[in-house]
Amino acid sequence: MLPEPFFAGSGLDRADALRGQPDELARLKSDPAALELVWADGLPAIDPQGRLQWQPLASPDLFLGLADGAPRYSPAPFFEGDLRARFNALAHLAADEAPLFAAALSLASWHRRHRFCANCGSFSDSVRGGWSRQCPSCKAEHYPRVDPVVIMLAEHDDRLLLGRQPQYPPNRYSALAGFLEVGETIEAAVARELFEEAGITVTDVRYLSSQPWPFPSSLMIGCIARAIDDQITVDTTELEDARWFSRAEVAAALSGDETATFIPPPHFAIARSLLDHWLSA
Structure with a gap:
């Protein structure tokens, strides 16, 4: 079974039935148990233990839902943190807080844009x-809006195709990915992206899992496919490099072995879950 990706789950009761009731929404704001998320540097604030921080209502712009029956809100700040700050925050965020973090961040980003x-x-x-x-x-x-993105592994002779983009940390390799285009199926998008970025033709595309990705509002659709051959032609406008990695190399990278031939994606990326799944299959 695929490990549950980071950001998966609802995080709380989203209480959709209440959203269309203005009188009820107004009443909830007067609930003494109501709280709103604290934000810092364009992100929901996280304490040293990885927990989201809450405060009494000050700017209850967004109704996130109910936590044990108590309303939870978020401001809709018009400041967006830089990319490095976002990923630094994710390194410390508790997994059970991640779904709510993602919902609040994506919703605030949508209002801003x-x-x-x-x-x-x-x-x-x-x-x-x-x-x-x-x-x-x-x-x-x-x-x-939610923007669908296919992210996929291609396998051939018990090896995986992984690539790296120029902005990755040195020696990091990850699954290839790309936006789903208008009028395209998930399977077609997987095959197109693998061919465009690495010159690989695939068949037997299978869906594995999905993950919300709140930067700003994507849905990562994790898949795996079988490559017809292993001849790589890298599109250098998309990738810096692409390589086949053996099962032993993937195992070494995921275990943190200092002699590993590559650095895997971080734990909060669905690409990491896809690698864990492939290794255990």
Whole structure:
């Protein structure tokens, strides 16, 4: 069984039925048990133990849901932290806090990027507790977007194809990935991306697992496929390098062996879960 990816799960009761009830949403804000997330440097704040931090209501812009019946909110800050700060935060975030962290960050990012109606250009209003925006001019309603991304392993003769991008830390290799395009199936996207980035033709594409990725709002769709051959042609506009790695090399990398031939993706990336799954299969 595939290990549960980081960010998986709801994190709390999202209470969808309450979002369309303005009177009930107003009542929840007066609940003495209501709390809102603390933010710092454009991210939900995390304490030294990896827990999210909460405070009394100050800017309850976004209704996140209910925790043991008590309402939980988040501000919608208009400042976005830098990429390095985000990944540093994830290294310390407790796994059971990750789903709520992801939901709050993605939702706040969506409001920051979609303040105007895509239909007529008017400034839109946050409604349904922050889970949609409505245009006061043309009445169009807009919902938080999710961008599907396929991320995949290709295998050949008990080896895995992994690649690295220039911005990766030195010697890190990971699964190849790319956005799903309009009018494309998941299977077609996997085959296209592997061929475009590494010149590999594949068959037998199988879905394994998915992961929300709140940077800003992707859904990573984890798959595995069988390569027809092992001849790699790297698209250097997409990748710096791509290589086949044996089962022994993957095992050494995941175990933290100092002699490993590559550094694996971090624990919070679904690529790491895909490697763990392949190694244990």
